[in-house]
Amino acid sequence: MNPRIALASILLLCSAAASAASPSAALGLLVDSTSAQAAHDGLRVLGTTPGSVADQLGLRPGDVLVDVNGVSLANLGADPGGRALAAATLNSSLAGLAPAAPLRLRVLRNGVMLAMNSPQRTAAAVDSVVPAEAVADASASGSCGRISTFDVAPRNQHLYGATILLLDGVTPGPSGTPSFRVSAGTHKLLVAEKIPTREMGVGPYASLRSRRDNSKELTVTVKPNTTALLAARLNTEKAADFAHGAYWDPVIWREIAENCR
Amino acid sequence: MNEHELNLRDLAARLPASATTHMPPADLWPRIAATHLARHRQRRGRRLAIAGGALALVAALAFTASTWRHAATPAIDWQARAQALELQLDALPTPAASEPLARLAETELARLDGNLQAAYDRGAPPRDLDPLWQRRSELLDALLSVRRQGHSSRI
Numbered sequence: 552m553n554p555r556i557a558l559a560s561i562l563l564l565c566s567a568a569a570s571a572a573s574p575s576a577a578l579g580l581l582v583d584s585t586s587a588q589a590a591h592d593g594l595r596v597l598g599t600t601p602g603s604v605a606d607q608l609g610l611r612p613g614d615v616l617v618d619v620n621g622v623s624l625a626n627l628g629a630d631p632g633g634r635a636l637a638a639a640t641l642n643s644s645l646a647g648l649a650p651a652a653p654l655r656l657r658v659l660r661n662g663v664m665l666a667m668n669s670p671q672r673t674a675a676a677v678d679s680v681v682p683a684e685a686v687a688d689a690s691a692s693g694s695c696g697r698i699s700t701f702d703v704a705p706r707n708q709h710l711y712g713a714t715i716l717l718l719d720g721v722t723p724g725p726s727g728t729p730s731f732r733v734s735a736g737t738h739k740l741l742v743a744e745k746i747p748t749r750e751m752g753v754g755p756y757a758s759l760r761s762r763r764d765n766s767k768e769l770t771v772t773v774k775p776n777t778t779a780l781l782a783a784r785l786n787t788e789k790a791a792d793f794a795h796g797a798y799w800d801p802v803i804w805r806e807i808a809e810n811c812r
Numbered sequence: 813m814n815e816h817e818l819n820l821r822d823l824a825a826r827l828p829a830s831a832t833t834h835m836p837p838a839d840l841w842p843r844i845a846a847t848h849l850a851r852h853r854q855r856r857g858r859r860l861a862i863a864g865g866a867l868a869l870v871a872a873l874a875f876t877a878s879t880w881r882h883a884a885t886p887a888i889d890w891q892a893r894a895q896a897l898e899l900q901l902d903a904l905p906t907p908a909a910s911e912p913l914a915r916l917a918e919t920e921l922a923r924l925d926g927n928l929q930a931a932y933d934r935g936a937p938p939r940d941l942d943p944l945w946q947r948r949s950e951l952l953d954a955l956l957s958v959r960r961q962g963h964s965s966r967i
Contacts, residue, residue: 572926573933581925584932597891597932598898598948600925601955602918611902612895634935703917703954706924706947729957749943778912807912 574645575638579603580610584638587629593617593659594624594637608656608667615659619644695811696773698738699730702745704782710804712745713783716766732811735775741766742801744783751798753791765796771803780805890945897952904959917955924948 575582579600583589596614599605610616616624616637622644624637648654656667698718704710715723715731719738723731743766748758773779782804789797907914928944 573929576926576929579922579925581929582932584929585935597928598895598925600918600922601898601901601952603922606902612898632935634933638933699913701913701916701954701958703913703920703951705920729954747943780916805916807916809912 574642578645579605580616582616582638582641584635586633587627587635590624590627590635590637592625594635594641596658604654604669608654608669610656610658610667611660613660616641617657617659617664620648620653620655694735694775695732696735696775697730697732697778697809697811698740698771698773699778699780701729701780702782704780704804706750708804709785709787710782710802711747711750711785713781713801714743714745715740715781716743716763717741730778733773735773735777737770737772740769740771740781740801742769742781742783744799744801746783746785746799750785751790752787757790757793760793760798765793765799767796767799767801769801769803774806776808776810778807778809778811779803780807888946890942890949894945894949894952897949897956901952901956901959904956907959911958914955914958917951917958921948921951921955924951 579602580596581598581600583595583597589595592615594616596610596612596616598612599610618624619641622640624641627636627640630636630639645654654669658665658667698715700713700715702712704712717723718731718733718740743762745762748755751757769781771779771781780803782802784800784802784804786798786800792798924944924947928941928948931941931944
């Protein structure tokens with residue numbers, strides 16, 4: 552597949568995933584909606600997505616969201632499914648807001664009531680990483696790039712962490728580093744997978760597999776001023792094939808423009 | 813003929829009389845057979861009991877070992893860990909512009925948080941929530957390391 556088409560597909564998937572999220576999740580807000588009891592005094596904040604509107608508002612894990620734009624979220628009881636009605640109320644309040652409408656929250660933190668105000672913004676986390684092709688060609692004068700095992704690969708594409716055992720025949724270092732600076736050009740890697748056993752879906756006996764014996768070679772062409780992100784792709788239809796190692800493949804799942812100097 | 817042969821002849825001559833005198837009872841062989849059978853059954857029963865006991869012992873040891881192993885490696889509270897990492901992230905200066913790697917981590921975190929909220933909304937059990945919190949923790953860890961590197965390189 553053309554890399555540009557693949558990238559466009561990934562961006563479309565990201566946008567679709569973000570738009571499918573509930574209004575509170577699109578705001579970057581993670582709340583405990585499990586039961587009316589958990590939301591007795593309001594909705595408990597479990598986390599905020601870094602860089603999201605909720606994060607920029609200053610919400611923190613442990614905060615209790617008491618009301619949103621004057622709509623109380625305390626003592627609302629349970630919905631027919633037994634979940635906190637406050638979560639549905641929050642989502643309907645957010646869904647009814649115009650894009651430019653202000654957002655006013657009252658939050659209980661360590662017994663102190665706080666007011667947080669912000670104009671609402673769309674918080675869909677659209678992937679805005681610059682594709683490597685756009686920059687790498689323009690800066691061809693650079694003579695180095697990086698290969699990275701930084702594990703931020705999307706799990707919904709069955710991509711998991713990987714380790715580089717050998718880089719051009721030698722152990723890469725320093726150990727514990729997720730990125731290795733290399734000269735631009737072709738490099739040979741020996742890669743081991745770090746796929747969690749529970750993700751393989753074939754039972755706990757998968758933990759008996761030898762990751763080192765199932766290591767695989769991968770040839771990577773690193774472009775100048777580009778970081779090639781390495782991952783282990785789980786082949787779900789062959790997840791039980793440990794004997795031949797067919798259950799996984801090493802892949803470069805992303806290339807990003809990044810100055811290697 | 814030697815003396816030994818004479819003695820044997822003598823003995824043979826006496827034998828019929830002795831045999832009739834000491835004729836075994838008619839039910840001797842059935843009794844022997846019954847006793848033999850009973851002993852055989854006893855031995856087999858003992859062997860089965862020993863094997864069963866050994867099996868039970870192995871099972872008990874395996875169970876004890878597994879519970880000990882679980883007790884020895886306490887489960888990580890991934891939710892608490894993720895929340896602690898988030899607070900550490902909040903404490904760092906807000907970056908003017910995210911590093912490309914940090915943006916990738918933020919994108920994956922946004923996707924994961926959507927899944928996590930959906931799991932809470934449908935009342936998913938802890939065994940389903942735990943892997944999501946673990947992944948959130950890993951991503952926050954990665955983001956934290958990138959932001960710290962970026963921060964230190966600016967200094």
